[in-house]
Amino acid sequence: MNAKANKNQGSCIEPSYYQAVTKAIRTQAVQILKEGTVAGLVGYLPGRRKGTARPALITTPEEAEKLIFSPACVNNLSVYLTKSKKGVLKQGRIGIVAKGCDMRALAGLMGESQIKREDLFIIAVDCAGVYGSGAERSETVTEANIARKCLECSVHHPEGADFVAGSATDLSGLTPLEAEEMARIEALPQAERWAFWKEHFSRCIRCMACRQVCPFCYCEQCLCDKNRPQAVESSPRPAGNTAWHIVRAMHLAGRCGGCAECERVCPMDIPLNLLNRRMAKELKELYDYEAGLAPAEKGPLTQYREDDDQSFIK
Amino acid sequence: MHAEAKQHDFEPKIVAFVCTWCTYAGADLAGTSRMQYPANVRVLKFPCTGRIDPVFILRAFQKGADGVLVSGCHPGDCHYMAGNFHARRRFAAFRALLDFVGVDLHRLQFSWVSAAEGGKWVEVVTELTERVRAMGPMLEFKSLEHEEQWSAFQALADVPGVVNTPELKEAYDKI
Ligand code: SF4
Ligand code: SF4
Ligand code: SF4
Numbered sequence: 468m469n470a471k472a473n474k475n476q477g478s479c480i481e482p483s484y485y486q487a488v489t490k491a492i493r494t495q496a497v498q499i500l501k502e503g504t505v506a507g508l509v510g511y512l513p514g515r516r517k518g519t520a521r522p523a524l525i526t527t528p529e530e531a532e533k534l535i536f537s538p539a540c541v542n543n544l545s546v547y548l549t550k551s552k553k554g555v556l557k558q559g560r561i562g563i564v565a566k567g568c569d570m571r572a573l574a575g576l577m578g579e580s581q582i583k584r585e586d587l588f589i590i591a592v593d594c595a596g597v598y599g600s601g602a603e604r605s606e607t608v609t610e611a612n613i614a615r616k617c618l619e620c621s622v623h624h625p626e627g628a629d630f631v632a633g634s635a636t637d638l639s640g641l642t643p644l645e646a647e648e649m650a651r652i653e654a655l656p657q658a659e660r661w662a663f664w665k666e667h668f669s670r671c672i673r674c675m676a677c678r679q680v681c682p683f684c685y686c687e688q689c690l691c692d693k694n695r696p697q698a699v700e701s702s703p704r705p706a707g708n709t710a711w712h713i714v715r716a717m718h719l720a721g722r723c724g725g726c727a728e729c730e731r732v733c734p735m736d737i738p739l740n741l742l743n744r745r746m747a748k749e750l751k752e753l754y755d756y757e758a759g760l761a762p763a764e765k766g767p768l769t770q771y772r773e774d775d776d777q778s779f780i781k
Numbered sequence: 782m783h784a785e786a787k788q789h790d791f792e793p794k795i796v797a798f799v800c801t802w803c804t805y806a807g808a809d810l811a812g813t814s815r816m817q818y819p820a821n822v823r824v825l826k827f828p829c830t831g832r833i834d835p836v837f838i839l840r841a842f843q844k845g846a847d848g849v850l851v852s853g854c855h856p857g858d859c860h861y862m863a864g865n866f867h868a869r870r871r872f873a874a875f876r877a878l879l880d881f882v883g884v885d886l887h888r889l890q891f892s893w894v895s896a897a898e899g900g901k902w903v904e905v906v907t908e909l910t911e912r913v914r915a916m917g918p919m920l921e922f923k924s925l926e927h928e929e930q931w932s933a934f935q936a937l938a939d940v941p942g943v944v945n946t947p948e949l950k951e952a953y954d955k956i
Contacts, residue, residue: 653881661883661921669928690836698836706925710839713882717835720874742881749877754870768874771866773856779876780869781892781905 482607484633488536488592491632492564495590496531499562505588508562509547509555511540518604522547524555536564536632538608541597543726545572548582549685562588566597567622571724572682574627577762579722581685584762591628595636596620600731610641616727616740619643627761649741649748665705668712670735673703677729677739678715683722690714712742720746721767724758793847793913795822797906798833799894800865803854806896811903818903819910822850829853831864835875838889842922848888848913850905855893865893887912888919 492510499505512523513535520539524547525531544563547555555561565573570591576582594617598604602612610618617623618641625631652660678684678691691699691711699714700707716739723743730740750756753776756767799805805826811818827833830853841849851872859865872891880886890909894902913919 657880657883657885659883660881664882665925698834698840705928706843706922709882709922709925710836710843713839713878714836716878717875720878742878745881746874746878749874753873768867768870771863771870773866775866775869776873777856777869779873779891781890 484595484636485537488633489534491630492536492590492592493532493534495630495632496525496534496562496564497528499588500525500528500531504560505562506559507555508534508564508588508590509544510534510562510564510590511536511542511544514539516604534564536592538596538598538602538613539604540564540566541614541731543569543572543680543682543728545569545576546680546682546728548573548587549576549682550581550687551679551685560586560588562590564590564592565625565628566592566594567620567625568594568616568724568726570625570628571622571758572726574762575722575724575758576682578764578766579683587629589628589630591625591631593625593631593633593636594620594623595633596623596638600736613641614727614731615645616725617641619646645740645744648738649744652741653745664712665709667737668708669705671703671708671712671737672735673701673708673711674734676732676734680728680732681719682724682726682728683719690718712737712739715739716742716746719743721750721756721769722758723747789914791914791917793821793910793918794845795819795848795850795906795910795913796841796846797822797824797850797852798827798830798837798841799824799850800830800832800853800860801826801828802860803858803896804852804892804894804902807894807898807902810896810899812899814899816899816903818906821910822906829859829861829864830868831859831861833868835871838875839922842884842888842919843926845923847916847919848890848909850890850892850909852892852894852902852905855895858895884921885916887916 496508496510500508508525508531510523510525511520512533514521518539520535520537522542522544525534544565546552577584596608596613596617598608599612599614606612617638620638623636623638652663655663678689691714692701699710725743725747727740730738733739747758750767754767799808808824830851833851838849853865853868856865876886892905894905
């Protein structure tokens with residue numbers, strides 16, 4: 468692959484790049500399934516409509532010939548390896564197709580002892596970005612229709628994988644919309660911030676899609692479902708919604724890998740990733756911690772230093 | 782009531798989440814030493830600041846607290862060795878989140894009060910109570926609760942004469 472050809476200059480990424488990645492994934496997947504390295508593989512198959520993709524568990528080399536990678540491969544597949552999707556991992560070593568942001572989730576799950584590195588065969592994608600919400604599935608990816616997370620992606624060259632499909636994508640020079648939006652909200656007066664979030668939270672219908680899709684929301688019983696005693700009201704009303712969103716952001720602080728799946732699946736277009744990013748920024752500033760590519764045994768909120776800042780405590 | 786007690790227009794409700802080993806004992810000491818402090822504070826005792834979940838703070842605000850205090854042992858004095866160190870990080874992060882969501886952090890106070898610091902307990906509680914009194918009632922979370930009770934009626938508000946009667950409006954405004 469020629470580095471220049473893959474450059475996303477606000478114009479477009481060559482569709483041929485995705486074809487090359489698809490080819491590399493297929494070859495590798497067929498090989499590891501034939502050799503018996505893995506019992507199965509989680510990847511993407513073409514969706515029923517043209518230009519779409521769907522996650523799938525593949526167990527035969529024949530099926531692996533159908534694997535694809537395209538800008539429609541938005542899902543973070545690591546969620547299939549967690550407790551909340553019981554069963555997939557029971558079959559021995561498993562392969563997984565992962566973009567850079569998905570690999571952060573894998574690293575986080577390893578750090579939290581949910582999966583073991585030796586149980587995985589990671590086919591990483593040197594990622595050139597995926598579709599944002601509302602993007603027409605037949606178009607090429609441009610700065611206008613790329614997912615917002617991809618505009619400021621720092622992990623599109625994956626590290627530590629068993630195999631990397633594609634190479635030398637370049638996502639520099641894009642406008643970081645999320646960072647701008649976060650700065651805008653931070654600069655608002657306090658009452659306006661409350662009004663901003665109140666409007667967003669009040670629209671939440673508590674479908675819990677954001678929880679179900681998150682690789683880190685694997686608790687067998689969510690605090691927000693408990694009713695004896697009840698911590699967070701479960702009906703979609705303003706008070707409970709606000710509590711739910713604060714609790715969600717808090718429980719993911721220091722763990723969230725920034726895959727923005729929660730925001731993608733939200734039917735009410737609530738900017739969940741803004742909250743995630745705000746927490747990530749805070750933990751970076753306070754404890755110099757960043758959810759990264761290497762599994763860390765302890766996150767920022769499960770460890771401490773005796774000289775941590777306590778200027779806010781009297 | 783104490784002879785010097787003043788009358789105020791607004792008595793804030795302060796909820797204090799304290800650990801049993803240090804701050805609770807400190808508050809107890811203030812009491813047995815007959816020190817005076819505002820009766821606005823409702824003390825809830827926990828084994829450790831590490832047990833105080835941020836969701837308790839949210840719940841307190843939702844259910845009508847105007848100010849919240851979280852207090853425990855000084856760093857290094859935790860009965861369980863590190864509970865307060867963990868709590869310190871958690872609350873540092875939680876404050877940032879509340880701030881981003883638009884909650885005024887002046888209503889939320891954290892402190893270390895040891896079993897020997899009855900005087901400091903009085904000081905912390907008095908300061909927070911007076912500050913919150915000056916700020917007035919905490920309306921943000923309470924208004925969410927009220928909307929919650931009202932929203933069922935609001936859904937029918939378009940249906941004339943059904944529930945959106947002046948009497949109900951008046952009742953609602955009184956809540
Ligand atoms: S955030 Fe980065 S790794 Fe993830 S899909 Fe976008 S470009 Fe790819
Ligand atoms: S909170 Fe959202 S962005 Fe973070 S890991 Fe979960 S789904 Fe991904
Ligand atoms: S996906 Fe959106 S609407 Fe559904 S619970 Fe999450 S924030 Fe609420």
